[in-house]
Amino acid sequence: METEMTTENLTPVLSVRDLVVHFEKKSAISFKKKSHVVHAVCGSSFDLYQGETLSLVGESGCGKTTTGRAILQLATPTSGSIKLEGRELVGLSRNEMKPIRQNLQIVFQDPFGSLDPKMTIGSSIAEPLVIHGRWTKEEGPELVADAMRKVGLDPAFASRFPNEFSGGQRQRIGIARALILNPKVLILDEPVSALDVSVQAGVINLLADLQEKYGISYLMIAHDLSVVRHVSDRVAVMYLGRIVEIASKSDLYNAPQHPYTQALLAAAPVANPKLERQRKRIILEGDVPSPSNPPSGCRFRTRCPKAQDICASETPELDDKGNGHAVACHFPEAMSVL
Amino acid sequence: MSAPVVRVKDLAVNFQTETGVVNAVRGLSFDLEEREVLGIVGESGSGKSVTSLALIGLLPKSAEVSGSVQIDGQEIVGRSEKDMYQLRGAQVSMIFQDPMTSLNPVYTIGWQIIEAVRAHREMSKEDARLEAIRLLTLSGIPRPEVAIDSYPHEFSGGMRQRAVIAIAMANSPRVMLADEPTTALDVTVQAQVMQSLESALEATKAALILVTHDLGVVAGVANRVIVMYAGRVVEYANVDDLFEKPAMPYTHGLLGSIPSHTDDNKRRLSQIPGSPPTMTKAVVGCPFAPRCPMAQDICRTTEPSLEVVGSDPNGSHRAACHFRNEVSAMVVASMFEGIDVNDVATENGN
Numbered sequence: 001m002e003t004e005m006t007t008e009n010l011t012p013v014l015s016v017r018d019l020v021v022h023f024e025k026k027s028a029i030s031f032k033k034k035s036h037v038v039h040a041v042c043g044s045s046f047d048l049y050q051g052e053t054l055s056l057v058g059e060s061g062c063g064k065t066t067t068g069r070a071i072l073q074l075a076t077p078t079s080g081s082i083k084l085e086g087r088e089l090v091g092l093s094r095n096e097m098k099p100i101r102q103n104l105q106i107v108f109q110d111p112f113g114s115l116d117p118k119m120t121i122g123s124s125i126a127e128p129l130v131i132h133g134r135w136t137k138e139e140g141p142e143l144v145a146d147a148m149r150k151v152g153l154d155p156a157f158a159s160r161f162p163n164e165f166s167g168g169q170r171q172r173i174g175i176a177r178a179l180i181l182n183p184k185v186l187i188l189d190e191p192v193s194a195l196d197v198s199v200q201a202g203v204i205n206l207l208a209d210l211q212e213k214y215g216i217s218y219l220m221i222a223h224d225l226s227v228v229r230h231v232s233d234r235v236a237v238m239y240l241g242r243i244v245e246i247a248s249k250s251d252l253y254n255a256p257q258h259p260y261t262q263a264l265l266a267a268a269p270v271a272n273p274k275l276e277r278q279r280k281r282i283i284l285e286g287d288v289p290s291p292s293n294p295p296s297g298c299r300f301r302t303r304c305p306k307a308q309d310i311c312a313s314e315t316p317e318l319d320d321k322g323n324g325h326a327v328a329c330h331f332p333e334a335m336s337v338l
Numbered sequence: 339m340s341a342p343v344v345r346v347k348d349l350a351v352n353f354q355t356e357t358g359v360v361n362a363v364r365g366l367s368f369d370l371e372e373r374e375v376l377g378i379v380g381e382s383g384s385g386k387s388v389t390s391l392a393l394i395g396l397l398p399k400s401a402e403v404s405g406s407v408q409i410d411g412q413e414i415v416g417r418s419e420k421d422m423y424q425l426r427g428a429q430v431s432m433i434f435q436d437p438m439t440s441l442n443p444v445y446t447i448g449w450q451i452i453e454a455v456r457a458h459r460e461m462s463k464e465d466a467r468l469e470a471i472r473l474l475t476l477s478g479i480p481r482p483e484v485a486i487d488s489y490p491h492e493f494s495g496g497m498r499q500r501a502v503i504a505i506a507m508a509n510s511p512r513v514m515l516a517d518e519p520t521t522a523l524d525v526t527v528q529a530q531v532m533q534s535l536e537s538a539l540e541a542t543k544a545a546l547i548l549v550t551h552d553l554g555v556v557a558g559v560a561n562r563v564i565v566m567y568a569g570r571v572v573e574y575a576n577v578d579d580l581f582e583k584p585a586m587p588y589t590h591g592l593l594g595s596i597p598s599h600t601d602d603n604k605r606r607l608s609q610i611p612g613s614p615p616t617m618t619k620a621v622v623g624c625p626f627a628p629r630c631p632m633a634q635d636i637c638r639t640t641e642p643s644l645e646v647v648g649s650d651p652n653g654s655h656r657a658a659c660h661f662r663n664e665v666s667a668m669v670v671a672s673m674f675e676g677i678d679v680n681d682v683a684t685e686n687g688n
Contacts, residue, residue: 059524166613196381197551201595201607208606223524226554230597230607250602267529269554271596273577276558283533284526286480287494338600 011086012047013217014071014104014185019044019080021063021070025292038292040066042241043080045318048185051211053218055228057264058238061291064221067238068187071219072106073097084185102132105178109190111170115162122158125177132181147176151206168199172206179210188220192227204231225268229253234324237261240291240299243318247325255334257327260300266337275338282337298330306331341411343512343545344370344393348405349415351388351397351569358618362388363569366405367644370513375539375546377560377577379553379592383614385569390517390549394432395422410512428458431506433535435518437498441490447474447501448486454508473504476541478534496527500534507538513545514538520555532559553596557581565589568615568625571644575655585647585657585665588626624659636660 021041041063048054056064069075071082073089082089084104089097105128108114115124126144129135145155151172162170171191178186191207192200208231211218222228228235229249236246237260245258256262266282284303289295295302301311310330318328349366352359363385370376380386391397393407395414407414409430414422426432434440442450451470455461461469467486474482477500490498499519506514519535520528536559539546550556556563556577563580565573565588573586584590594608612629615621624630627637642660646653659665 059526197553198381198591198595198610201597202609204597205606205609225525226597226599229599229602253599253602263526265599267526268599269528269552269558270598270600271553271557271581271593272600273557273560273581275600276554281529281533283529287496287527 013050014048015083017045017081020078021066022078036292039241044243048217051215052233053231055220055232055235057228062238063241064238068189068221102181103184105183106187107174107178107191111167114174117162120159121173128181147180151176167195171203185217245327251325257332257334258329259304259306262337342369342371345408350404351392352402360617361569370545375560377556377563378549380566384566386549386566390515394430428509430513431511433502433506433516433519435521437502440502443490446487451505454505458509477504496530499531503534503538507542510542511544515547517549573657579655585662586659587630587632
């Protein structure tokens with residue numbers, strides 16, 4: 001949405017504070033009792049406001065998907081707080097969580113794996129209604145038809161099976177299923193990354209239309225920086241379980257301050273040959289360290305061109321530099337890399 | 339000017355399937371000059387990967403290949419498997435998408451590079467090992483003298499792909515083929531791998547054919563670009579011309595559907611209605627006509643051939659479109675954007 005933040009949406013719909021998710025991993029073949037802890041998410045905090053799109057970006061293993069799963073309580077948070085419209089979700093039982101899920105839905109990445117091949121798409125879309133006891137013989141079919149129309153599918157296809165649909169159409173089915181309960185927040189986990197670019201465009205346009213019409217908040221998890229810039233209002237960059245920078249889309253893309261954000265933006269190819277030739281490349285050395293044994297202090301320091309002694313000894317806090325642009329770096333410096 | 343490194347003439351690949359003949363590639367022709375980087379782009383099922391397999395003679399036996407592919411003057415089509423051994427690795431090499439499946443998990447990286455080196459060159463084991471270390475250094479692997487004794491599983495995805503590049507460049511081939519070499523990788527790793535590919539080209543002076551769906555990668559490294567649709571070349575141009583003045587409505591649609599990460603403009607992305615034709619049916623007219631907002635009667639009856647765009651004397655920009663000289667960016671963009679999603683869905687729904 002193009003609209004500016006106004007006072008009415010200053011209370012966040014979803015509020016995440018100091019979220020920590022650790023997975024204990026026992027080695028399957030080792031005889032030693034020792035287990036190790038994977039630090040998937042370490043102290044993430046962010047707010048999601050009504051009608052906005054916040055994207056979590058980062059590379060494999062940065063914790064973006066785990067964050068999304070933790071919000072839905074599909075992964076159990078180790079500590080921290082997740083509030084949906086002021087209601088604490090951490091620590092709720094399955095039964096207590098169930099009614100809340102009506103306002104918190106997810107669209108998965110893989111449109112082939114996320115639909116039951118033996119269910120008609122009509123039943124798949126209707127399933128959330130049934131689960132939450134909202135299905136009635138009179139209204140149910142009309143709600144399904146309505147959800148299908150919202151995502152640009154002909155309701156006449158409701159009796160067909162998933163194998164009759166293309167990837168883009170299946171993703172629309174997944175969106176219809178997530179929308180049928182009129183959720184406040186939709187978590188989009190890589191919603192277009194499995195699609196060809198011309199099909200992807202249709203799904204992106206659809207998501208933008210739905211948000212404009214119904215004021216849903218999107219928390220999008222993605223790695224494609226072009227898609228993220230297109231759909232987001234604000235963007236949070238994650239590295240090895242931590243948010244390293246969070247800002248409005250234009251601040252983040254035009255004046256990134258964290259060296260990792262800068263490297264990430266500089267590395268993403270742009271579909272413009274003249275621009276590509278002018279751009280400076282920032283090639284990072286080495287690989288992302290293992291999340292079961294993360295570096296001390298700043299987790300990016302092992303690959304950071306600016307790293308000093310303090311980066312190993314002190315963890316930089318995510319510090320607001322004004323205008324909601326927060327950076328976790330001891331030596332932040334705005335730099336244009338595009 | 340010397341003879342082209344690769345000369346492809348009227349290449350066609352058909353597969354016999356239960357549902358009929360699939361024309362995976364039809365009438366593909368191009369020349370690749372020395373040190374040129376050619377990008378082949380297209381969406382799933384456009385025939386780009388089949389093309390790259392045909393160029394290195396790796397298609398399954400069920401494929402019927404016709405036409406001609408010459409690498410350094412030597413014909414590939416119809417060549418015996420035994421003769422291909424001489425050529426593969428030495429004149430032409432291949433980098434696949436998934437480095438885990440192209441490396442053998444039970445041999446060390448060094449063993450696999452040395453194997454490639456000694457397959458084509460008389461060299462003692464000791465010298466081959468030194469050569470392998472040199473190749474690993476060139477492809478940007480840190481501490482190559484240690485890395486050489488590692489197994490593929492000890493490497494990260496990006497390191498594996500760089501090891502694959504080291505193998506591909508081992509015998510200084512005239513041309514390297516790379517099929518989606520960075521698709522499986524994270525963006526900062528992708529940048530490392532592309533850098534290593536560029537230094538491999540520098541060191542070997544090889545030409546490169548880069549098959550990808552990512553127009554950003556093409557914009558960064560290619561000199562020339564082929565756009566494929568339904569097994570055909572629909573546009574062939576220098577990289578700047580292709581991105582700045584595409585002449586085929588499909589290319590317009592493709593470029594318009596990419597979100598930009600260099601501006602905040604939230605324009606609507608162009609969507610191409612419908613889906614590509616099933617390849618089992620014989621195509622009448624232009625294969626893109628059913629999805630093309632500009633299609634006229636002639637497009638549905640007569641298939642356009644790949645012709646020069648405008649009055650370009652070199653003929654470097656070609657497009658397969660009856661209206662290649664009239665396609666204007668504005669017109670096409672507005673046509674694609676005016677499409678209602680409901681029409682798309684109904685049309686697609688079998």
